[in-house]
Amino acid sequence: MADQTLHTENPLVSVIIPCYNHAHFLHKAIESVLKQTYRNTEIVVVDDGSSDDTKAVSEKYPEVKYVYQQNQGLSAARNTGVKKSTGDLLLFLDADDWLYPRGIEQNVNSFYQQKKAAFVSGTFNAVYVNENLIREGVTEVKADHYCQLLRGNYIGMVATVLFQRWVFTEFEFDTSLKNCEDYDLYLKVARKYPVYHHLDKIAAYRFHNTNMSGNVPAMLHGVLQIMDRQEPHLKTEAERTALKKGRRNWKNYYCQALLEQVKTDRNKKQAMATIIRHRPAILFKHHVTRRKKMLKTFVKRNAPDFSLRWLHKMGLSNKHVPAIGNILPGDFNRTSPFSNDFGYKRGGPVDRYYIENFLAQEAGTIKGRTLEIGDNSYTMAFGKNGVTKSEILHVNDKNPQATIIGDISHAPHIADNSFDCIILTQTLHLIYDFKAAMQTCHRILKPGGTLLLTVPGITPIDQGEWKETWYWSFTDKAMQKITAETFPGGNTNINAFGNVFAATAFLYGMGLPEVPRHKLDHHDPHYQVIITVKAQKALSL
Numbered sequence: 001m002a003d004q005t006l007h008t009e010n011p012l013v014s015v016i017i018p019c020y021n022h023a024h025f026l027h028k029a030i031e032s033v034l035k036q037t038y039r040n041t042e043i044v045v046v047d048d049g050s051s052d053d054t055k056a057v058s059e060k061y062p063e064v065k066y067v068y069q070q071n072q073g074l075s076a077a078r079n080t081g082v083k084k085s086t087g088d089l090l091l092f093l094d095a096d097d098w099l100y101p102r103g104i105e106q107n108v109n110s111f112y113q114q115k116k117a118a119f120v121s122g123t124f125n126a127v128y129v130n131e132n133l134i135r136e137g138v139t140e141v142k143a144d145h146y147c148q149l150l151r152g153n154y155i156g157m158v159a160t161v162l163f164q165r166w167v168f169t170e171f172e173f174d175t176s177l178k179n180c181e182d183y184d185l186y187l188k189v190a191r192k193y194p195v196y197h198h199l200d201k202i203a204a205y206r207f208h209n210t211n212m213s214g215n216v217p218a219m220l221h222g223v224l225q226i227m228d229r230q231e232p233h234l235k236t237e238a239e240r241t242a243l244k245k246g247r248r249n250w251k252n253y254y255c256q257a258l259l260e261q262v263k264t265d266r267n268k269k270q271a272m273a274t275i276i277r278h279r280p281a282i283l284f285k286h287h288v289t290r291r292k293k294m295l296k297t298f299v300k301r302n303a304p305d306f307s308l309r310w311l312h313k314m315g316l317s318n319k320h321v322p323a324i325g326n327i328l329p330g331d332f333n334r335t336s337p338f339s340n341d342f343g344y345k346r347g348g349p350v351d352r353y354y355i356e357n358f359l360a361q362e363a364g365t366i367k368g369r370t371l372e373i374g375d376n377s378y379t380m381a382f383g384k385n386g387v388t389k390s391e392i393l394h395v396n397d398k399n400p401q402a403t404i405i406g407d408i409s410h411a412p413h414i415a416d417n418s419f420d421c422i423i424l425t426q427t428l429h430l431i432y433d434f435k436a437a438m439q440t441c442h443r444i445l446k447p448g449g450t451l452l453l454t455v456p457g458i459t460p461i462d463q464g465e466w467k468e469t470w471y472w473s474f475t476d477k478a479m480q481k482i483t484a485e486t487f488p489g490g491n492t493n494i495n496a497f498g499n500v501f502a503a504t505a506f507l508y509g510m511g512l513p514e515v516p517r518h519k520l521d522h523h524d525p526h527y528q529v530i531i532t533v534k535a536q537k538a539l540s541l
Contacts, residue, residue, distance in 0.1 A: 006115045014087030018077035019095035023053040032098035038105035048077040075173035100397040103202040107162035118193035122202035124157040129208045146190040150242035158182040159203040179222040220254035339509035346511025354497040354530040365450040368420030409436040429472040438486035451535040457528035458503040489538035498529030
């Protein structure tokens with residue numbers, strides 16, 4: 001083959017969207033391409049014999065090149081899209097998925113660094129629609145890509161891959177495969193040519209009831225078929241070892257998924273038959289684990305709590321945690337909290353009592369065009385009918401709910417005087433330049449607009465996602481000075497909530513239902529758990 005280096009500056013990227021009866025998803029897929037920061041794109045929708053409104057949806061967008069074919073399957077639709085496209089680089093986006101705004105730009109930038117790569121790939125978010133859950137699909141691979149792919153499909157989602165066009169002069173999606181055709185292609189290409197993987201987030205992978213990947217026995221059969229195809233091409237012992245490990249990994253992965261089906265009685269017979277054929281040891285392990293759990297549960301339910309508490313006090317057990325609602329004063333004689341998740345597992349954090357009371361009291365100011373950080377749950381809960389437009393700000397494009405991407409401490413792209421209300425709860429302590437964040441809030445509020453802000457005082461520090469950016473705790477005096485500096489001439493109201501019992505309960509991870517309300521309603525300014533700020537921008541300066 002001739003020179004395979006990508007020489008084109010600002011190459012045309014063809015986004016190929018195969019669609020079979022997914023018209024109700026297609027809007028989002030197309031619009032996610034139109035909203036890309038990388039503008040030199042074309043969109044080719046291949047209608048694989050749909051009986052729904054796929055054509056009508058496609059024709060609403062003048063930028064879309066619509067192609068119809070009789071139903072031939074996903075691989076054939078992708079191959080048709082290749083032939084009908086003209087781009088230097090190709091991306092395949094399933095109709096029920098979508099790209100993040102900088103997805104194409106990030107992959108094209110990777111090609112500028114890896115110009116000889118046959119394809120580059122990034123990472124994705126798995127969006128589980130029924131469970132209302134998002135999980136990251138992130139695997140770091142720096143070298144030895146073929147062996148890594150033999151061990152497992154680290155790419156995971158075809159929309160994260162950007163191919164050079166020349167790849168499809170030698171390869172295509174295999175139409176004889178009923179699934180895993182993208183994995184088959186990755187292996188064929190990586191076996192022969194250099195490829196590159198990075199950790200930038202490219203796309204969202206929607207999981208729902210009609211996904212092909214939901215048929216677990218078929219997926220296992222398909223992926224093992226792909227493994228078998230690679231065996232004749234292996235050249236080294238490392239490759240043979242990788243293939244062997246890959247077979248084992250896939251069997252474990254899918255048989256574990258089937259075991260969940262057995263537990264819920266969904267397709268139980270087929271699931272059992274597949275497990276017995278490929279990984280019968282999983283059933284034995286499940287049986288033993290289940291027996292252990294039953295014994296542990298029996299002891300917990302039947303041993304008197306005072307006995308377990310006594311064992312803990314005598315130093316004979318360091319794992320005793322009092323049952324929810326059954327904490328006694330002596331239980332505080334310990335160096336570890338009852339929970340390390342702010343009390344979420346015990347009914348919810350104590351500090352939320354003060355935060356949500358504050359927002360309920362100020363519900364009348366949550367109106368018009370509002371902005372909230374991360375999500376809009378408080379806007380919807382307390383704003384109700386007064387809100388005309390709800391915006392969500394997130395620091396990056398990992399949050400599919402975000403309507404504005406940016407850092408609140410530096411957001412020049414957000415226009416002045418834009419919002420009637422900003423809800424900024426439990427966020428300022430995660431921002432190193434918190435004064436700049438307050439200045440941004442003042443700038444983007446309309447005259448007369450209101451900032452509703454809460455910050456932590458006495459608090460545990462997060463042990464999970466936020467531990468690396470947990471910079472500050474505040475007092476009411478600090479917030480008075482900060483607000484006076486950043487909201488000159490405005491009306492402000494700062495309050496502190498908490499007492500020694502509330503602070504202790506919060507530090508130990510007690511749940512809100514475990515704390516009597518009258519003890520939370522007593523406020524001692526020497527033990528500030530939450531500080532609330534209501535700051536109204538002056539009508540004129």
